[in-house]
Amino acid sequence: MMTRFTIALLASLIALPAFAAGDAEHPQAPPQGWSFDGVFGRYDPQTLQRGYLVYEQVCSSCHGLEYVTYRNLAEPGGPGFTMDQARAIAAEHLVPAGPDQDGNTTDENGLPLTRDGIPADAIPSPYANDLAARAANGGALPPDLSLMTKARLNGPSYIYSLLTGYEPDPHGEEQVGLYYNSYFTNHWIAMAPPLSDGLVEFPDGTEGTVENQAFAVTNFLMWASEPHLEKRKRMGFQVMLFLLILSVLLYMGYRRVWADQH
Amino acid sequence: MAHESTYQPQAGIEKWMDDRLPVMRLVHDSFVDFPTPKNLNYWYTFGGILTFCLVAQIATGITLAMHYVANDTMAFASVEHIMRDVNFGWLIRYSHAVGASMFFLAVYLHMFRGMYYGSYKAPREVLWILGCIIFLLMMATGFMGYVLPWGQMSFWGATVITSLFGAIPIIGDPIQQWMLGGFAVGNPALNRFFSLHYLLPFVIFGMVVLHVWALHVPGNNNPTGIDAKGPQDTVPFHPYYTVKDAFGLVIFMLIFAGFVFFAPNALGHPDNYIPANNLVTPAHIVPEWYLLPFYAILRSITFDFGIPFTDIIFIKAKFLGVIAMFASIGVLFVLPWLDTSKVRSMRYRPIMRFFFLIIFLPACVGLGWVGAETPAKVLYQQGEFTYYADYFEGEELTTLTYDTAEERDHAVESLVAVGTEVEIRDGTPFQFQMVHLGLILTIVYFAYFIIIMPLVGIIETPRPMPASIAESVLPRSSASAAAAE
Ligand code: HEM
Numbered sequence: 001m002m003t004r005f006t007i008a009l010l011a012s013l014i015a016l017p018a019f020a021a022g023d024a025e026h027p028q029a030p031p032q033g034w035s036f037d038g039v040f041g042r043y044d045p046q047t048l049q050r051g052y053l054v055y056e057q058v059c060s061s062c063h064g065l066e067y068v069t070y071r072n073l074a075e076p077g078g079p080g081f082t083m084d085q086a087r088a089i090a091a092e093h094l095v096p097a098g099p100d101q102d103g104n105t106t107d108e109n110g111l112p113l114t115r116d117g118i119p120a121d122a123i124p125s126p127y128a129n130d131l132a133a134r135a136a137n138g139g140a141l142p143p144d145l146s147l148m149t150k151a152r153l154n155g156p157s158y159i160y161s162l163l164t165g166y167e168p169d170p171h172g173e174e175q176v177g178l179y180y181n182s183y184f185t186n187h188w189i190a191m192a193p194p195l196s197d198g199l200v201e202f203p204d205g206t207e208g209t210v211e212n213q214a215f216a217v218t219n220f221l222m223w224a225s226e227p228h229l230e231k232r233k234r235m236g237f238q239v240m241l242f243l244l245i246l247s248v249l250l251y252m253g254y255r256r257v258w259a260d261q262h
Numbered sequence: 263m264a265h266e267s268t269y270q271p272q273a274g275i276e277k278w279m280d281d282r283l284p285v286m287r288l289v290h291d292s293f294v295d296f297p298t299p300k301n302l303n304y305w306y307t308f309g310g311i312l313t314f315c316l317v318a319q320i321a322t323g324i325t326l327a328m329h330y331v332a333n334d335t336m337a338f339a340s341v342e343h344i345m346r347d348v349n350f351g352w353l354i355r356y357s358h359a360v361g362a363s364m365f366f367l368a369v370y371l372h373m374f375r376g377m378y379y380g381s382y383k384a385p386r387e388v389l390w391i392l393g394c395i396i397f398l399l400m401m402a403t404g405f406m407g408y409v410l411p412w413g414q415m416s417f418w419g420a421t422v423i424t425s426l427f428g429a430i431p432i433i434g435d436p437i438q439q440w441m442l443g444g445f446a447v448g449n450p451a452l453n454r455f456f457s458l459h460y461l462l463p464f465v466i467f468g469m470v471v472l473h474v475w476a477l478h479v480p481g482n483n484n485p486t487g488i489d490a491k492g493p494q495d496t497v498p499f500h501p502y503y504t505v506k507d508a509f510g511l512v513i514f515m516l517i518f519a520g521f522v523f524f525a526p527n528a529l530g531h532p533d534n535y536i537p538a539n540n541l542v543t544p545a546h547i548v549p550e551w552y553l554l555p556f557y558a559i560l561r562s563i564t565f566d567f568g569i570p571f572t573d574i575i576f577i578k579a580k581f582l583g584v585i586a587m588f589a590s591i592g593v594l595f596v597l598p599w600l601d602t603s604k605v606r607s608m609r610y611r612p613i614m615r616f617f618f619l620i621i622f623l624p625a626c627v628g629l630g631w632v633g634a635e636t637p638a639k640v641l642y643q644q645g646e647f648t649y650y651a652d653y654f655e656g657e658e659l660t661t662l663t664y665d666t667a668e669e670r671d672h673a674v675e676s677l678v679a680v681g682t683e684v685e686i687r688d689g690t691p692f693q694f695q696m697v698h699l700g701l702i703l704t705i706v707y708f709a710y711f712i713i714i715m716p717l718v719g720i721i722e723t724p725r726p727m728p729a730s731i732a733e734s735v736l737p738r739s740s741a742s743a744a745a746a747e
Contacts, residue, residue: 039524067342143536147342150527151535185545225535228345228352235353236523243516250509257501261300261735 025165025182027157030215034156036222039237042230043223045080046204051220052079054200054213056089059145062137062191064125067146068224071119077230078223083119090117095124138177140190149218149225156222158183163214166193268295292478297496298503299484301735305379306482306503307510308372314511315365316470320463322358330410332456334449337412338537356526362404363529364518366552369397377597378618380606381483387598389476394594396469401553401591403462406455408550409447413534418547420447420455426560426587429580446540486734487606488727495731546636554633555626559707560587561637562700586704593711600711602719610725614718617710625706628699637697645691653677653684 035044052073055065070090073081081089097115099105106112112128125144127133134141149155161183169180169187178188195210206212223229269287271277280287329348331340344351373393376382382390405423409416424447428438443450481490490496497503521528529551533544549557563583568575577585593600608615649670651662664670667688674684728734 067339067346072346147535151532153532155532232352232356232523232526236519239519239523240516243512243519247509247512247516250505250512254505254509257505261497261502 024185024187025161027154027161027183029157030160030211030218032215034219034222036156036219036226036229039233041233043077043219045078047216047219048079048223049081050202050204050206050212050216051218051223052081053202054195054217055145055220057200058194058213059217060123061126062133062142062194063145064127065123065146065224066125066144068123068227069120070117070123072227074119075227078227079220086119090119090121093117093121093124095121138190142191145221145224147225149222155225156218159221160214160218162189163195163217164210265291265297267291292474292499293504294498294500296478296499297481297490297493298499299482299490299495299731300497300502301484301486301731302482302503302506303485304506304510305371305375305485307507307514308368308375309477310507311368311511311514312365312372313470314514315361315368316463316466319358319361319365320467322354322361323460323463325354326358327460330456332410332453334412334452334538337410337452341411353522356522359530360518360521360526362407363550363552364514364521365400366404368514369400370552373397373594374623378608378615379483379485380487380601380603380608382598383601383606384598385480386476386483389473389480390598391595392469392473392476394591396466396473397594398591399462399466399469401556403459403466404550404552406459406462408534409452409455410459411534412452412538414536414538414542414544415531415534415547417447417538417540418544419549420451422547423549424451426580426584429578429584431578431581434581448540483606484731485607485609486728486731487609488731488734490731548634551630551634554631555629556587556590556633558629558631558633558700559590559704560584562586562632562697562704564637564697564701590704590707593708597711597715600715602716603722603724604719605724605727610727611718611722612725613722614715617714617718621706621714622710625703625710628703629707632696632700632703635696637695637700639696640693641696641699642694643691645689647691648689650687650689651677651684652687653682 035041035047055063070086070093071083073079073089074083074086093116094114095117097113100113104113125133127136130141148159152158162181165181165183166179167182173180175188178190179192180187181189195213197210198208200213201208202212202216206216226232267287267290269280269284269290271280271286276286279285326344329340329344329351331337341355344355346352348354376390376393405419409420424438424442427441428434430437439445441451441454442448443454484490531548531550548554560583563586564579565582566575566579567577567582603611603614605611608618646665649664649667651664651670651674653660662670662673664673670686674686677684
């Protein structure tokens with residue numbers, strides 16, 4: 001009797017987070033699904049590299065990745081760049097620098113000093129601060145993307161749906177500086193449709209459709225949020241296997257100890 | 263159960279120690295040769311599981327504290343640093359976060375077990391009350407721990423919960439400011455929450471020692487609720503229950519590990535991965551799942567307490583909600599005195615068992631559901647909203663009816679423009695909202711303890727009980743043979 005109720009109890013507890021939906025349309029997973037889903041799920045390094053390309057060429061002009069460093073790009077379970085590639089990528093970017101030998105914090109034009117990036121640098125926001133970011137985006141703040149897939153319900157599918165879900169407002173309405181997107185909370189988002197067919201050309205021959213770009217960049221952002229996912233699941237299997245064997249042994253021990261009582 | 267010590271020091275060092283500080287004797291008598299009813303089922307493994315949970319939370323928590331920075335500008339980033347750069351930091355943090363949920367899962371099952379088998383009744387009242395104190399301390403610890411990552415839900419959860427104290431008349435505001443160290447949740451609050459979050463588990467630890475001590479005086483209750491009468495009813499704790507508890511614990515750990523490794527964020531809220539921002543309020547502020555039933559009780563009280571049909575108010579709705587929420591935990595403390603039945607276990611109490619399993623448990627789960635939802639959410643509606651505009655056309659009263667307020671207002675505008683005097687009124691349908699369900703379930707929750715429990719204890723006729731624990735565990739055929747002897 002109590003068992004049945006416990007199951008009902010457990011089921012309703014697990015279902016609770018799912019109730020927190022808004023009036024936005026329910027996010028759709030891409031047709032090919034997510035390779036990182038499920039207990040065996042892992043990242044596809046090729047897709048992550050394509051995703052980095054999309055981030056680099058498109059999103060990075062507005063969004064930073066403050067918790068991701070260039071060296072992370074070369075770490076196992078990630079996009080699989082070599083350390084030399086990661087170093088080269090870092091060097092292509094300017095990051096804020098400390099004071100120079102003479103204690104100056106600005107150059108001769110009064111601009112803050114910058115230097116070439118190194119692998120230990122975080123991928124910076126393109127803006128000096130939040131106010132500058134808002135000023136450049138009609139008052140809206142492009143959020144940091146390092147944790148975006150975990151910061152939204154059903155994160156990866158949400159981001160994919162958001163990026164592919166721009167359409168004209170069904171009532172023909174228009175708003176200045178806002179774009180209709182039925183997946184966004186109040187349907188009007190301050191981010192102009194960032195992707196378009198052919199905007200990014202993939203060197204591996206993958207077709208540069210909006211869907212493919214959105215798919216790749218979402219995979220990349222998932223990795224950015226959960227860089228240790230593969231290691232976690234691998235260790236999970238070892239731990240579960242160990243506990244399973246232990247439970248069988250303990251059950252046998254239990255039967256044996258209690259044999260004289262039954 | 264208190265019993266003669268059977269400890270026999272073996273080696274010389276054991277004897278030497280036993281004459282000076284007999285810890286080995288204490289351990290032996292408490293956990294090796296302790297006579298334990300032979301009929302304990304798996305619901306009785308949760309005490310051991312809870313001990314594991316507490317130790318696991320302390321171990322992971324201390325490790326986290328080595329890397330965590332309790333400062334409002336650095337807390338969020340320090341947690342991300344743990345997740346990404348600290349060796350196995352993700353494992354430690356996910357274990358601690360999932361561990362809190364597993365701890366509460368275990369404590370709820372442990373408490374429901376105690377209620378079902380009547381383990382709170384004499385002579386175990388103090389044991390039960392110590393458990394309730396542990397539960398309260400766990401809630402405080404869990405709440406303050408959730409504030410530490412300094413995400414959106416941390417910040418706004420802390421804001422909502424501390425504002426409850428502000429609802430206390432007169433002294434509320436000073437108390438709230440004293441607790442927060444300021445006028446709003448900020449760095450001082452974060453620092454003291456961290457300090458207390460580190461302290462309270464050790465207070466809990468002390469309480470658990472007392473709890474186990476209070477358990478070992480009368481000894482365990484058991485599923486029949488009948489007292490053990492002699493050696494035929496008991497087995498030594500070791501190895502019989504050490505191995506059973508260990509098996510139960512490993513099954514629990516399998517579920518625990520399943521969450522940690524394969525769904526570490528399933529029990530958390532996505533908003534807590536957004537850094538705290540005092541300018542942006544999340545759409546729905548919800549506490550962690552294990553506090554939801556109490557949150558639901560808090561929000562279900564939307565009426566003032568006063569003299570009806572007058573303006574006299576004794577207690578404002580918000581404060582009444584706070585009282586109800588604390589009373590819902592407070593009522594657990596007096597449970598031993600609310601239960602009037604002479605029989606402990608609900609196995610032999612058909613009516614009480616019905617109320618517990620069919621009314622009380624679903625009400626608790628239902629309150630959890632209500633707590634997670636917006637109070638104004640409509641569950642059932644009869645009729646539609648209608649919007650009327652009344653005006654006189656000459657002598658004749660004319661009424662226009664619309665489905666939306668906009669359409670009606672539009673029409674009114676044009677009528678007013680030509681100088682007509684118009685009166686508007688709205689027809690509201692009957693609506694049954696989440697908050698109403700919450701109120702009903704709150705009433706059920708309190709009625710269960712305050713009305714049903716004392717009453718059923720008096721009117722119910724218990725089912726026949728076995729004469730002893732030993733008889734209850736015999737297979738049916740040999741039981742009747744034993745009875746025939
Ligand atoms: C940190 C949390 C807790 C720990 C570590 C803990 C530990 C234990 C242990 C080891 C036992 C003996 C084994 C068992 O019967 O399962 C026990 C028994 C008991 N606990 Fe707890 N407990 C905790 C919280 C609570 C709470 C919150 C309550 C209820 C309000 C409670 C009520 C009881 C009762 C009534 C018993 C006696 C059970 C019986 O003999 O039937 N405990 N506890």
